Amino acid sequence: VSAEKEIENGRKVFQLFAARLFEQRVINAYREKMAHDLQRDLINELEAEEKRLQAKDKRKQKRKQREREKKR
Known part of the structure; x- marks a missing residue:
């Protein structure tokens, strides 16, 4: 094998x-x-779920507050 072939194979x-x-x-x-x-x-998703639960809890608290005010 000539030197040129070896160089080409090396390349x-x-x-x-x-x-x-x-x-x-690229894959990594x-x-x-x-x-x-x-x-x-x-x-x-977790943040959205937390906000949803907080809003639900807030609505529940408001409902309870209205019920307490009606009883007075």
Whole structure:
């Protein structure tokens, strides 16, 4: 095998290595972003549920207050 062929083969091996390394970085970045987005969505759901429960509790307290005022 000539020196030029060895150099060309070396370049191909390096290109494959670099491409796989880049691919892994892209895949890892994508997975991290998806995990972050999912975490953010879950936090938003929890916050919405908490607000809903607080509003429900507030309505219940107002109803009880009105009932107490009617009894007076």
